[in-house]
Amino acid sequence: MIYSRSDVHVIQGIFVVPYKSPDAPLPTLADVAEQAGVSTATVSRCLNSPDKVGKSTRDKVMSAVHELGYSPNFGARALAAKRTNTIGAVIPTMDNAIFARGLQAFEEALNENGLTLLVASSNYEPDREERQIRTLIARGADALLLIGYDRDPGIYEFLSRQGIPTVVSWAHDPTQPQASVGFDNRAASRDLAAHVISLGHRNIGYITANTASNDRARDRVRGARDAMEQAGLDPNGLYLAQTRYSIMNGAEACGALLTKHPDITAIMCGNDVLAVGALRQAQKLGLTVPDDISITGFDDIEISLITEPALTTVHVPHRKMGHAAARYLIDTILSDTPPAPVAPLTTDLCLRGTLAAPKSQI
Amino acid sequence: MIYSRSDVHVIQGIFVVPYKSPDAPLPTLADVAEQAGVSTATVSRCLNSPDKVGKSTRDKVMSAVHELGYSPNFGARALAAKRTNTIGAVIPTMDNAIFARGLQAFEEALNENGLTLLVASSNYEPDREERQIRTLIARGADALLLIGYDRDPGIYEFLSRQGIPTVVSWAHDPTQPQASVGFDNRAASRDLAAHVISLGHRNIGYITANTASNDRARDRVRGARDAMEQAGLDPNGLYLAQTRYSIMNGAEACGALLTKHPDITAIMCGNDVLAVGALRQAQKLGLTVPDDISITGFDDIEISLITEPALTTVHVPHRKMGHAAARYLIDTILSDTPPAPVAPLTTDLCLRGTLAAPKSQI
DNA sequence: CTGAAAGCGCTAACAC
DNA sequence: GTGTTAGCGCTTTCAG
Numbered sequence: 001m002i003y004s005r006s007d008v009h010v011i012q013g014i015f016v017v018p019y020k021s022p023d024a025p026l027p028t029l030a031d032v033a034e035q036a037g038v039s040t041a042t043v044s045r046c047l048n049s050p051d052k053v054g055k056s057t058r059d060k061v062m063s064a065v066h067e068l069g070y071s072p073n074f075g076a077r078a079l080a081a082k083r084t085n086t087i088g089a090v091i092p093t094m095d096n097a098i099f100a101r102g103l104q105a106f107e108e109a110l111n112e113n114g115l116t117l118l119v120a121s122s123n124y125e126p127d128r129e130e131r132q133i134r135t136l137i138a139r140g141a142d143a144l145l146l147i148g149y150d151r152d153p154g155i156y157e158f159l160s161r162q163g164i165p166t167v168v169s170w171a172h173d174p175t176q177p178q179a180s181v182g183f184d185n186r187a188a189s190r191d192l193a194a195h196v197i198s199l200g201h202r203n204i205g206y207i208t209a210n211t212a213s214n215d216r217a218r219d220r221v222r223g224a225r226d227a228m229e230q231a232g233l234d235p236n237g238l239y240l241a242q243t244r245y246s247i248m249n250g251a252e253a254c255g256a257l258l259t260k261h262p263d264i265t266a267i268m269c270g271n272d273v274l275a276v277g278a279l280r281q282a283q284k285l286g287l288t289v290p291d292d293i294s295i296t297g298f299d300d301i302e303i304s305l306i307t308e309p310a311l312t313t314v315h316v317p318h319r320k321m322g323h324a325a326a327r328y329l330i331d332t333i334l335s336d337t338p339p340a341p342v343a344p345l346t347t348d349l350c351l352r353g354t355l356a357a358p359k360s361q362i
Numbered sequence: 363m364i365y366s367r368s369d370v371h372v373i374q375g376i377f378v379v380p381y382k383s384p385d386a387p388l389p390t391l392a393d394v395a396e397q398a399g400v401s402t403a404t405v406s407r408c409l410n411s412p413d414k415v416g417k418s419t420r421d422k423v424m425s426a427v428h429e430l431g432y433s434p435n436f437g438a439r440a441l442a443a444k445r446t447n448t449i450g451a452v453i454p455t456m457d458n459a460i461f462a463r464g465l466q467a468f469e470e471a472l473n474e475n476g477l478t479l480l481v482a483s484s485n486y487e488p489d490r491e492e493r494q495i496r497t498l499i500a501r502g503a504d505a506l507l508l509i510g511y512d513r514d515p516g517i518y519e520f521l522s523r524q525g526i527p528t529v530v531s532w533a534h535d536p537t538q539p540q541a542s543v544g545f546d547n548r549a550a551s552r553d554l555a556a557h558v559i560s561l562g563h564r565n566i567g568y569i570t571a572n573t574a575s576n577d578r579a580r581d582r583v584r585g586a587r588d589a590m591e592q593a594g595l596d597p598n599g600l601y602l603a604q605t606r607y608s609i610m611n612g613a614e615a616c617g618a619l620l621t622k623h624p625d626i627t628a629i630m631c632g633n634d635v636l637a638v639g640a641l642r643q644a645q646k647l648g649l650t651v652p653d654d655i656s657i658t659g660f661d662d663i664e665i666s667l668i669t670e671p672a673l674t675t676v677h678v679p680h681r682k683m684g685h686a687a688a689r690y691l692i693d694t695i696l697s698d699t700p701p702a703p704v705a706p707l708t709t710d711l712c713l714r715g716t717l718a719a720p721k722s723q724i
Numbered sequence: 725c726t727g728a729a730a731g732c733g734c735t736a737a738c739a740c
Numbered sequence: 741g742t743g744t745t746a747g748c749g750c751t752t753t754c755a756g
Binding site for chain 2: 026069071072073074075076077078079084093094095096097100101103104107116118119121134135137138139140158162246247276277280283302303305306307308
């Protein structure tokens, strides 16, 4: 859409004043009330429960609202109503496709129900996460979405004392009291690892993000170890490399792993971003994937389909999860009885080109 | 509220209090004041301008704050102070690396200055963008970051009447009155296209996102046409395919373009996401890149380095831009004289493996 | 169905 | 330096 200069003067039949006057304060409820010739209480009712107001007064009020371009002041409303129709979410980082898709779905579901999403990021730092949680609460978030379980129990306590419904996502652990909408990272990782082992791999590397205060990363490593153990292998034989989340880090870790353990025939990665880096590095080192070395990821983000070969990974239903998490919080807010626990979402193995049986050793 | 031991679940040796009691209200300023034996005004001063308060009372107050775990109520503060220390941003989508990195930098810079970021997304829909802008203002955003210039002039008008400092980013056009921190999409695209043409390409395809209400996309197409014109070619000879932003869309558009115009030797893409899809599709069709066909992108997001061959693209200094945009808004808020306009940021051609001269026609 | 009035928690004059 | 106090704009009893 291109707007020409002449559009500026009249918009929808209303004259608009060009650039000026820093202080034409926003109209208030009282302004609307005066204009409509009713009390502020009536205007408030019109906006919040229109059915409790007579049709004729409602019409008067609504047209006053439009004429004045009134929009309720959020702070005042929050202060008086102790409710904000806002849901907060603290995610580790925005700069990662892992969270983007699920969060987008979460927001869409909230919007459909008249709720607004407030996002904050912790950069994977527990202290920062706690600050962000408190900030969101002070801002009046009616409920919270958090990623994973790992955090100071004092936070859960604080939240429960404030009566803030909270849901943990991207993870699911039935032994935890905290409500969650997620999936079993450990089991999913175990299944993938079991498949890798069944193909004949015995010397396996694992590239993981920092597992401190990150249950998802930890459970994925554990799952891989579980599979080794179940296959009668020594779970400590899993060669671990810990790094940060980025393609470059994955590449570096892959290089380090292969240098230190040249006998590795498969590298599993804690997520697809790391896996893409590892894949790239392996190919740079002149290895053929999957003939010389197999690579696996986790998450099934869009990038995993475009590598050559395509990445074997675990599909996580991110959008479904975001949607379900929103649904859960909405239900919690609307009814006073807490909704039934949500069953863990299922993940699927995506067997693609980067995984194959190891070349038989000479 | 005191919890008895039996209320508590033990998790990993740590006590956790279960969900309950919706009403243990947060401590207020008055509570802190009472606890510290001072007035609410003093507590307020301690928090907002500590230097205006005696050291001994300050200590008393601060320890009361900590004991009570006090955190100021955002709504009340906004209502009384008419300031929120919050900057709003409306971006087209969170689910796209193009905005993620710059926005992350924007947020970091804001945080360093005690400001909080409030993000909303428009899904590239003008109506939705307008609603989001109004919502952010009603929430008391002190300033706004918007992407690109294209929007109803009434919005700029509204913003200016409210005295809300606004900066446009991801684009720069000196002919527009609106302050911006960005780069010249058209010139950058022209430079890349000029290089493509100089290599000998004459039949060029261009995959773009929807150009309606998206000046960045439009300017990138224009830039390509500019280059053709300057090279003495017919600018309308640029084969255009318009689609949405995703890898898959890029792939489809590439397929369609090649089917319709088999003589194409180079496909330029409006961004790296589309380019990655196009590259993948070209390779799937059995073409060798860049020997059979060249592909270029725009943005230089992380993904562009990991394709094989690596993607030729335009590097956009996203982090620098996010940081500069934050700086601009901070300066605007702090001083009453508007800061000097920010010069457009420079972009760089990244010549990598997906671009080469066309095979000489037989 | 509608109005009057009492706050919600905080800041910012204005006194002292 | 510190206290008093009047709102900020809205919701919500409680009357009528």
